[in-house]
Amino acid sequence: MKTLLLHPDTEDAIAQAGTLLAAGQVVGIPTETVYGLGANALDGAAVRKIFAAKGRPIDNPLIVHIADFDQIYDLTACVPEAAVHLATAYWPGPMTIILPKAACIPDEVSAGLDTVGIRLPSHPIARAVIRAAGVPIAAPSANLSGRPSTTTAAHVMEDMEGKIAAVVDGGACTVGVESTVVSLAGDTPRLLRPGGISLEQLEAVLGTVEVDRAIRQQIGDDVQVSAPGMKYRHYAPHAPVTAVCGDPARGADYIHAHLNPNAGVICFDEFAVRFPTQIVHTIGRSDDAAAQARAIFDALRAFDHTAVTEIWAQCPDDSGIGLAVANRLKKAAGFHVIEV
Numbered sequence: 001m002k003t004l005l006l007h008p009d010t011e012d013a014i015a016q017a018g019t020l021l022a023a024g025q026v027v028g029i030p031t032e033t034v035y036g037l038g039a040n041a042l043d044g045a046a047v048r049k050i051f052a053a054k055g056r057p058i059d060n061p062l063i064v065h066i067a068d069f070d071q072i073y074d075l076t077a078c079v080p081e082a083a084v085h086l087a088t089a090y091w092p093g094p095m096t097i098i099l100p101k102a103a104c105i106p107d108e109v110s111a112g113l114d115t116v117g118i119r120l121p122s123h124p125i126a127r128a129v130i131r132a133a134g135v136p137i138a139a140p141s142a143n144l145s146g147r148p149s150t151t152t153a154a155h156v157m158e159d160m161e162g163k164i165a166a167v168v169d170g171g172a173c174t175v176g177v178e179s180t181v182v183s184l185a186g187d188t189p190r191l192l193r194p195g196g197i198s199l200e201q202l203e204a205v206l207g208t209v210e211v212d213r214a215i216r217q218q219i220g221d222d223v224q225v226s227a228p229g230m231k232y233r234h235y236a237p238h239a240p241v242t243a244v245c246g247d248p249a250r251g252a253d254y255i256h257a258h259l260n261p262n263a264g265v266i267c268f269d270e271f272a273v274r275f276p277t278q279i280v281h282t283i284g285r286s287d288d289a290a291a292q293a294r295a296i297f298d299a300l301r302a303f304d305h306t307a308v309t310e311i312w313a314q315c316p317d318d319s320g321i322g323l324a325v326a327n328r329l330k331k332a333a334g335f336h337v338i339e340v
Helices: 013-022 044-054 069-075 081-090 124-133 153-160 199-206 248-258 269-274 289-305 322-332
Strands: 004-006 027-029 036-040 063-065 095-100 115-119 166-168 180-183 190-193 241-245 263-267 279-282 310-314 337-339
Touching: 004 013, 013 027, 013 036, 013 124, 013 166, 027 124, 027 153, 036 044, 036 124, 069 081, 069 115, 081 095, 081 199, 153 166, 153 289, 180 199, 241 248, 241 322, 248 263, 248 269, 248 310, 263 269, 263 289, 269 279, 279 289, 289 322
Parallel strands: 004 166, 027 166, 063 115, 095 180, 241 310, 241 337, 263 279, 263 310
Antiparallel strands: 027 036, 095 115, 180 190
């Protein structure tokens, strides 16, 4: 299969992507978070092609993307008042809401669960492609399973060329980490995955929000999960990663003291000078979590083109979107974490 690279400034690119999706093909689409690997969410056979392309375990549920809020009523058996309040505050945007699923959602999307994750992305190209397809789009991140997520069309082509029908090039993603996933299917709102909408922002609308243990620690592969990214090895480059958490200056000192000559370093901008003989990728200043979110997957992927044998990574604290960046780094490290 030849994978087409479609440019939205070309007259028929959006229509072509929509036609491919409506015909049951898989297309890489840009969102504000990361690139998604999209297929018709109402067609189980099309969705199975996503799992085949990614090499993704079938018990890992997918998120359904919509172009307009009213589509939510076709996809869920219940839209609680809390969901309307969250959508009013943060949609379109980087937030997924878990709700009881409607009968139209195939088991391939929900991993056999009775719930479904729904998101209204803010990226105009994503919404245009969904409208052109005429169906909601199921889309996990457009990377090979376990690898760092994709934030540019070039990343998608690197992992998916020859495996999917097309990729729509919408430029670099502006958020850089996947959407926040919050479940409203239980008695209490529950954060299942941190992302572009912070825990603090959720609490401003919902009040108390429980935080799932999978965010801060490894859970077993035998545990059934209701959102993507909660188990299995995720976001990982080829070389093993160690995440160093705590005071940034002490963290830089610790990394410097434990480096071997073939180690790579992911660090905050102000500490790059500490590692003049290493391959270094910076991810923004220690006080700029938004910049870190935009840079973290690019940094992790970049080491796969080098000969480094291990990677040391400075980890932000858990405030704001820093919780999402820290979560991705810790998962990339298999929760091999040093506290300083």
